[in-house]
Amino acid sequence: MSADTVSAGPLWAAMYHSITDSAVDPYQVTVSPARLDRQLRWMRRHGLTGVSMERLLLARARGSAAGLVGLTFDDGYVDFLTNAVPLLRRYEFTATVYVLPGRLGGTNEWDRPGPSKPLLTEDGIREAAAAGMEVGSHGLRHTDLTEADDALLREETRGSREALSAITGGEVTGFCYPYGTVDERAMTAVREAGYRYAVGISPGPLTGLFALPRVHIGQEDTAPRLFLKRALHGRRREPVPYAAYAPYVDTPAVEAAAQEGSAS
Incomplete structure (x- = not known):
């Protein structure tokens, strides 16, 4: 498969x-463990397999992503x-967690007012990776990249990637834009920092490998709502061609990883 190959059509990523029990959720970003359990069970019952974004993109580049859901x-x-x-x-799923190496062991200070929640430490990040989860960057400190000056933009993209690589001992390939905000300048900085893909939230004119859209999943998403969200995510716009995951697509190891992801 050449680097010019594209995979057309919507990409299903949640x-x-x-994930905790909370009576206070002003930003609608909390899902209880019981609800997550039911949502993952729904996916399994409908023949879907949750995978990390990297595994989803590997499978997509090979054309074998049917039935895979990116969980982030x-x-x-x-x-x-x-x-x-x-x-x-429990469901033999994997996922991607986007972390903040500039706030290790800190709290979600950007969500004020709102409940304070602890963030992963270095050991926690390594434990997540050891459990088979992909660790990606969410920047250093949850900074809106579209408002950052050049020095801060480099620190939040390249600096966070280097910090996470030092923690995990591996390559960090994915980036998640804080607040979902992205423009051409931020996207260029992420690409030049060495990431191989990036995720945002809603589809837009920049949609592609460095601005992949996702569907928000919340506490109120019961089985009927999940069904509708999945259906609408695939039909709300014309299929968008995403560039193939070019750095990987021509190696036997990648083909094996893609096959593993589609079979899990």
């Missing part, structure tokens, strides 16, 4: 944040490790 968790909360990972492993 966006989560915090923004911000890197401790509850991803304590509440989400056990459920993901």
